[in-house]
Amino acid sequence: MPGMELLPTPYLRVDVERVRANVARVAASAAAAGVALRPHAKTHKSVDVARLQLAAGAAGLTVATVGEAEAFAAQGCTDLFVAYPLWLTPDLARRLRALADTGARLAVGVDSVHGAATAAALLAGSGVELLVEVDSGHHRSGAEPRLAGDVALAAAGLVVRGVFTFPGHSYTPDGRAAAARDEAAALSAARTSLEAAGLPVAVVSGGSTPSLEHADTSVLTELRPGVYVFGDAQQWELGSARPDDVALTAVATVVSHAGGRLVLDAGSKVLGADRAAYATGSGRLLDHPDARIVQLSEHHAVVELPGPLPPLGSRVLVVPNHCCTAVNLADELWPATGGPPWPVTARGRNG
């Protein structure tokens, strides 16, 4: 195990104490509100992080794909919700059945009558449960909330556990509280729709990191935030994480001062290329809050910052805009205090 200063850059560094603090803070908040916490594991894809979350009381994990479900189940994380409107094929159904046969407790999402009927045909008798996805204003996937009951009825023969949404329009400045209100309204309507169809509703699931502190826990029974565990430049700029909460950075070397700017060896193949409309750049430097990545290519981040430039050959900590996509680019995360790397267990398991 080399000293961290000998690890070749760029690499992803995890501040384990900050991860523990983030896990504990959100777990305590969910417990105090009396709601279940089912963190989204697509953020970290790491069984080491998942175990911390489960040890802190998480009810299970959320994942985005069947591949992620397989990867986490193989590591003993066996209560898994694929929060995605899966289009079931015989092959996906075979994989889900194989997982269920190992004793995993599984649920998957559907967002249409056709999708629910397909799931019902292919998953009959498997024990896999469904949740109906509804749109709460992000306008990505999800049925209209008032139609959730129709979707659920089309899944006759399967257990429909409840309803879920992702209030992704919380990713806007000053939009966090409003998105949480939309989330609660959509989920309430969806619950009503299922109950009107004569179906019991065990789970009402929402959550995103930016909207988390505003979530209406008189409506929601389950929260599925992901990013809170690491934080990133998006959360920093939205105000939903402090720089002191950021637990994941890319360690980069200053390779050039061309043009009087800082050029780092961490580019989009390490940081990801996410740049939301509200972002002030393509990433931040943890120890230089006034710095901005003004130009990002695959292996270069060009940084403007006031004051003297960190010297050629020195190392800086880059906060990716979006930690979920940065993690998916790495095979391992390196604890800042040394010790063996944490494997990105589900890296690339995106189908």
Added chain:
Amino acid sequence: MPGMELLPTPYLRVDVERVRANVARVAASAAAAGVALRPHAKTHKSVDVARLQLAAGAAGLTVATVGEAEAFAAQGCTDLFVAYPLWLTPDLARRLRALADTGARLAVGVDSVHGAATAAALLAGSGVELLVEVDSGHHRSGAEPRLAGDVALAAAGLVVRGVFTFPGHSYTPDGRAAAARDEAAALSAARTSLEAAGLPVAVVSGGSTPSLEHADTSVLTELRPGVYVFGDAQQWELGSARPDDVALTAVATVVSHAGGRLVLDAGSKVLGADRAAYATGSGRLLDHPDARIVQLSEHHAVVELPGPLPPLGSRVLVVPNHCCTAVNLADELWPATGGPPWPVTARGRNG
């Protein structure tokens, strides 16, 4: 080997005949102009593609990192130029020496006096050669062309093979020819600077896919395009590739028609999140030229298109905006006509 229709989506599909045609076209063009072709292998990270390029007459490969150099050398591609302003450390120098000791012919970039002096100290006697990077208007890395001689002189003891640039400002609508003119002017000035310092110049290297057809081969001795081998939505929209040239697509399933739009299961963790200012969306559909990805998240591409939507459960071919970052997300590329996948040999070798 399952039929392609059984491969789980999303996955990357390679049209081998189009790859061969792209390789042959650019090889013929370089040969006709009397310049060497050293394709940038960061685009494909694939030894299968590299072998096609070398068989068609490429002088060697360009790579972005020492990790890529190691990956390709291990597969028998042993003439390698790391076209990057490397900041040499003892560890990087050790790795380069180890590669050179296997018989590989290596060169790396430097763009400052300090960087060249560091390389000279750490690479003395290794046989690794240098090229001086100059800025031709992209304003990323690279010395001022008139200072290239100073950089080269600082590398006393090493062979300085010549000068190089990346005219990345060719990635703008209507900017392709102008960037090629800037490239030629900067490289001419850099050559003059080296010659004024009494240094011979064996290689004058440039090239980007958008500027390729405008490259001034009376100045350049070597071209380093990468993307031409696959094409992507950026090249399509810049006019430097036709849709019929596009050889790399993501095969995606239609999972939802929410909101009257198409929702696909290929998101930014498969396509990459690149979206240049000139891009009309986050990717294109190969068989629906009027479609645009208007919203992209990790596992969803939301597509607007005129006319009837492809049905739920059907598959479409998505052209990523930037093929280089899409390839880096995948472990393998699947030939469209069947047969075993092409491994992404250097995936993740970004340091």
